[in-house]
Amino acid sequence: MAATSGEYIKSQFPTIDDELYQYVEGILSSSADDFEDGTELYDAIGEVLHEAASDKSEVEIRNICERLLGILKPNKSDLLNHGPTKVLNAPVHLASMAANLEDNVQDIKSIWMMTRDAGLKVDAKKLEKAEAKLQQKQEKRSLDMQMNRNQATTGPRLETATASQVTSKKETKLEDKGNNRTQDIRIENFDVAYGNRVLLQAADLTLAFGRRYGLVGRNGLGKTTLLRMISSGQLRIPSHISVLHVEQEVVGDDTTALQSVLQCDTVRERLIAKEKEISTKLNNGCTEPELTQELTDVYTQLQNIEADKAPARASIILNGLGFSTEMQQRCTKEFSGGWRMRLALARALFSRPDLLLLDEPTNMLDIKAIIWLENYLQNWPTTLLVVSHDRHFLDTVPTDILHLHSQRIEAYRGNYENFEKTKTEKLRNQQREFEAQQQHRAHVQEFIDRFRYNANRASSVQSKIKMLEKLPELKPIEKEIEVVLKFPDAEPLSPPILQINEVSFGYTSEMPIFTDVNLGATLDSRICIVGDNGAGKTTLLKIIMGMLTPTKGMRHVHRNLKFGYFSQHHVDQLEMNVSSVELLQSSYPGKPIEEYRRQLGSFGITGDMALQTVGSLSGGQKSRVAFSRMCMGNPNFLVLDEPTNHLDIETIEALGKAINKFTGGVILVSHDERLIRMVCKELWVCGGGKVKSIEGGFDEYRKIVERELEAQLK
Structure with a gap:
């Protein structure tokens, strides 16, 4: 049957x-x-x-x-x-x-x-079963209708990511028997989709144990999604390999920062708890001989894992990420979200999983902490897979680059600089090969067309036709579309434009953040402000824009000066359940739809992307939407606070070019070395309650930071 x-x-x-x-x-x-x-x-x-x-x-x-x-x-x-x-x-x-x-x-x-x-005849049991099925269908239908009603009231539902892969029978058998002990990771022939959009198709990913991989590619292609698929188990890897993905900040409670890091070593924590339990029993008069032997075994195991050195190792990591000795003893609930993310990174570095996944780890760090992290990760003992937009970081840390494009992943040996050279040469050779074959095809086709009806040349024509059929079909090189960002033309103003004289500020009179700040800017200014986290960089920007009033000193601005402010939290504050067009419409109502789309298009949000919900866009695409909204007011002075946090390398390059072409003034707070070097004409350093200009630019500042770091770690 x-x-x-x-x-x-x-x-x-x-x-x-x-x-x-x-x-x-x-x-x-x-x-x-x-x-x-x-x-x-x-x-x-x-x-x-x-x-x-x-x-x-x-x-x-x-x-x-x-x-x-x-x-x-x-x-x-x-x-x-x-x-x-x-x-x-x-x-x-x-x-x-x-x-x-x-x-x-x-x-x-x-x-x-x-x-x-x-x-x-009617079977009572079958009738009951049929009625139950009918009721189940009716309940499902009513549930679907309720969900649709809810979606209508709460806005569009955000899409979710899905993954599928093909696993070899050999590896499956080894896994089932528990005999798979390889430390290398191979994920073969897998697909990843986000809603109806395919991000990766029939892709392969190989991670050799002990190597450090930098994952690069344009915004929105699926780099962050890929890391989540691996960490969540939707893409399967050998079960004995431990994975840690630094994505969520540490929960704030009464645990100290140092203890929060030490708790990651579960083996050490378990042995210490066991040692306390046995010691308590012995101190209370218990005389069982087994307890003494058990306590000896616990001490031996603690010695083998060098448990006594763990607090020092945890303290070194925290210190490198900017936690002073006093901060390490603070409760985690006292820290802001940014510092808790640093704490999550410290816990990951202390845990040393078999596979460490880092997504834009430099976003939360100042330049001093970035330099420390670069040095620390160069000696990372297990496998590292990191998504980063920081060119210097990618040149310093990875041993390999994984390039995500065209729904697949290509591997390159070496750092980012080597990857760029190799990729450029490879594309150039492929283009040459394609053009040479096209010329050859055209030459042969011309012979065929010329002698097709010549009986004397019939055999030659046939052989040429067969030769063309056997030629491998080469495709033209698909060049990635160049990212272009464009700020609106600024209204010219006559000086003076912006002046801050003898300004001091503190949220309390006992704790001034800085004193006696003097800062002047024109429409030609390209001022970059750097300094440790917490030194007052964002506070200084808010004083410049008049969002905070100085406790002392004066602020003078031109009456027609219009600020465009990009805060480091702008992306998080966007409304997620509306489209980009609707977002601009609600901020600047009354304009034609074409104008909103033109504005989004000048920052790379084009076509259907402008109609997607903001929540379904990647971090970099959300940043572009935030730039679009900022520029709808036609500012003539840009104040940018960490604008590169979610941008890919190509978009950071485009941002640097757009800043240089902008006809207004710019004050920039950033830790991205590449962008600072592209645009900075004047470098200001926040720290020690002062804001001062540095002669020699970023090179001099980096030397100062490295000297401070060496002294701090001694």
Whole structure:
């Protein structure tokens, strides 16, 4: 029976995938008795059959399901359609039968009335099962309607990411038996999608143990999603490999920062707890000889893992990430979100998992901490996979670069600088090869067209045609679209533009953040402000824009000066359940839709992307939306606070070029060395309650920071 249904499926779906076919066959063979009608069979396999043949309509698929039910239950199908048949033994004379009606009632009934087969009587259990199924469907329908109503009131639902992969039978067997001990990670032939958008297709990823990989690619291609797929287990790796993804900040409670890091070493924590428990029993007079031996074993294990050195190692990591000795003893609940993210990074570095996943780790760090992290990760003992936009970081830390593009991942040996050179040369060679083949094809085709109808050249023409058919088809190089950002033209103003004289500020009179600050700016200014986290950089920006009033000193600004402010929290403050166009519309109402789209387009938010919900965009794309909204007011002076946090390398380059072309003034707070070097004409350093200019620019500042770091770690 199953073979007959299988033949019918193959005849209706000749191109059906083997896996889909096996799935359908399995349902038909194992659950045939459960299907009461074709609708139930359609509910079970209809969606799969639609996938096997997208050209067939729903009506056609339903008819196929009815036919399949007829193949699986031929007797039932006949009974339902025709009823049991009655064969007459001889001709019947109806007139004589009617004359003797009373005597021949049973014979007449045998002709005109079908006898009810016992199998067609209502089965109470089946009726109960059918009613339960019907109720379940009605409940599901009402739940779907409720969800749709909720979605209508709360806005569009955000898409989620999904992943699938093909695993080898050999590795699956090793995994099942617990014999897989490899430290290398191979994820082969996998797909990752975000809603209906495919991010990776038939991609391969190999991570060799002990190597450090930098994952690069344009915003929105799926770098962060890939890390989440690995850490959540949606992309499977050997179960014995420990994975840690630094994504969530540490929860604030009464635990000290140092203790929060030490708690990551669960083996050490368990042994210390055991040692305390045994010691308490012994101190209370317990004389069991086993306890003394057990305590000795615990001390031996603590010594083997060098438990006594753990607090010092944790303190070094915290110190490198900017936690002073006093801060390490503070409760985690006293720290801001940025510092808790640093704490999460410290816990990860202390834990030393087999695979450490870092997503933009430099976003939360000042330049001093970035330099420390670069040095620390160069000696990382296990496997590292890091997403970063920091060019200097990518040149310093990775041993390999993984380039995500065109729904696949390409591996390159060396740091980012080496990757750029290799990729450029590779694309150049591929383009040369393509152009050479195109010329060769054109030359051969010209010969074919010229002598196609020449009988003397017939054999040559045929051989040329065959040669063309055998040539491998090379495709032209797909160049990534260049990122271009464009700030609006600024209204010219006559000086003076902006002046801060002898300004001091503190949230309390006892604790001034800085004193006696003097700062002047024009529409030609490109001022970069650097300094440790907490030194007052953002506070200084707010005083410049008039959002905070100085406790002492004066601020003078031109009456027509219009600030455009990009804060480091702008991306988090965007409304997530509306589209980018709707976001600009709510901030600047009354303009034509084309103007909003033109504004978004000048920052790379084009086409359907402008109509997606903001929450479904990548971090870098959200930053571009924030830039678009900032520029709708046509500012003539830009104040940018950490604008690179979510941008990819290409967009940071484009931002630097856009700043240089902008006809207004710019004050920038950033830790991105590449951007500072591109735009900075004047470097101001915040620290020690002062803001001072540095001669020699960023090179001099980096030397100062490295000297301070060496002194701090001694």
